[in-house]
Amino acid sequence: MLRRYLSREIEEWIRGGLLDAGQGAALLRDHDRRHTGLNLSSVLAVLAAVLFGAAVIALVAANWELIARPLRVAMILVFIIGGLSGATFAVLRNAHWIAEALLVFTLLCFGAGVALVGQMYHLSGDEAAFMLSWTIGALVVSVTYSSPMAAISAGLLALGYLFTVSDGLGIFSSWHGPDLAGYIVALVVTAAVGVAAWRSRSVMAGHLGAVMLLCAVVWIAEEATELNPSYLLAAIGAVAFAAGSLMPLQSDAPFSRHGTLSAYGAVLLLGGLGMVQADAEITSLPGIMAFAALVLGTSVGVLVVAGGENRLIRRFAYFAFSCETIYIVGETLGSLLGSAGFLFFGGLVLAAMAYAMMRLEKRFKKEGVQT
Template sequence: MASYSSRVRADAARWASSGLIDGKTAEAIVLDVEAHERRSLSFGSILAIMAALLFGAAILVFVASNWEAIPRVARVGALFAIIFSGYVGGAALKLNDHAAIAEGVWLIAAAAFGGAIALIGQMYHLSGDETQAVLTWCAGTAVAAAALRSGPLTIGAVALAAAWLFLREVDFWRDTDFPYAFIGIAAVLWLVSYWTDSAASRHLILLSLVFYAALLAVEHDSDLVGIAAVLAAISAALFALAVVMPEKVERIVRLGGLLPVHGLVGFLTGMIMIQFEVADEDGAGFAIAAAIALAGIVAAVVLAGRDSRGLRWIAYSGFAIELCMIYVIMIQDMFGTAGFFLAAGVILGLLALAIIRVEKRMREPRVTQGAAA
């Protein structure tokens, strides 16, 4: 498969030959795309980061094996030597234009920091539980990410924060309070992601916030519908802002135009939770919630689906889930399975026809303007 720059080069040549752009503009477009592509991760860079993750996993497993034969001071000293040499050596590699290898070495140092926390806590029987260790690991990784302006370390810090949220809520070890502090942690990591220019971290933070809202709704079971409705409403509002004023919103969130995708994920999560909660209570309530969810899916595809394949796939998956829920909860006893699929096929066909007509009308002004120019 041709690379992105190769496709742009071919397109730019075609546009220039068609008179849509001049030769200088075509050359500038190609040079800009190639410059940005060179700064992206290559296959070798990905392998280097994967190797670093394997080394990090080896360190953690080595610590977990409880190596009693080595003196305590030697164990701690070895881990801190790995941490120091990893961060300093990675900085030296970064200065010598070996950015990918540097990021991998920093990940090894971050893994060694986590191993050091576990080992010291084990050796000296420090008070606290595993969730506190994970939170400390997250804080240390976030500080390192900010100091080194490392995108992969920022992603690691966000992943550790999400792990802390999960472990804290599911109460693997003891009865704990709900981790309300995750909102503040997410806000700090969001600011760090701006400094390190890590859009992937912001995507992960938004998904973690949806997960946080779902856990909060389960925690406060008596008000589950209200919390889920707030999640759906906020997500729909963010989606609307991203569609109405995309440039202004993108300058703030810097998500590569993918905020509508997160808005749809949050909206569907909230609506599905509402439907599960009211399914056994009120058939009319479930029908209203299902209608709102389906209307939201159609609106998302019409308003933002044309330019986002990911959003379309999420919308189609959500639509399939909604159909299954409607069948199981509402019409299983009203129609046979064949009748349900027939009705679903008719609905899907009409929906596809409507979307095609809307997208065609949305494209017409652009074609007309291009011809006039």
């Protein structure tokens, strides 16, 4: 995706005389040399590993009596040791994608092994413990091998664990009651996913860790406090956005200005405000207008502060702005006018919005040229 974009841009630069043809090719070659990451063969290797692992899981699930239970356990253990040894060998030989594929296979076999124990001894009601064991296995593999695929697996499994242990973050269950040990385990697992992501330099695992942290916070807020999670998310978003976009940054700060932290902040702030609005059931017209003004103002504010630098923030702010506008148009005009009038006014409002956004875009472009 990025390579296609880059080669198109380079072609454009060559045509515009900004680059020589030879230079363009050299730049692309350099890009290819440094980003060999996700080539087809490595993707296929990981997919093959997933299929082999799934086959092992299916074999366990069949509970086939022809293979005696100790033999099944031994088989799984041999797979785990074989997978780990192979991965070690591959790392020593610098074949990192083979190592990644073997580690994914090992982790699937480990999950099958834990499931097999549950099957052998007819355990029930242990879904959370099962997910936790599997997550711990993935975390250990990721941390010891600095493996990005294992870190991503650990993030996904950790999310699975969190949803199992919290009964869907406590939002869908009628049950309210503090479970201190559960919260501590969830937060420790979240921190471990963060460490695994950091060690393996996996951006995807980092995002999974961030999502896990937010989910854990929502769960704890929902169950253990009187706080409304929507307010909390909006507040976290405001703080994150302020930290990412407004605070003076030190030179060795771990995040960049208007970067990922700001993007998380913007999405949480606007999303949280939307949820508050949906929750609050404001009925008076002035109340609705005041809240809508807050949301619109916030999205414009986010846009002005960070929209020029960060495409994701810009798009999300537009999206929030549009949703909110359509919402107030629906709430206010729909009741006063017939449907034809409503559609007409809707069109007018959208046209006005498009005009306003064009002006904003132009402003960003001008600023871009000046700097």
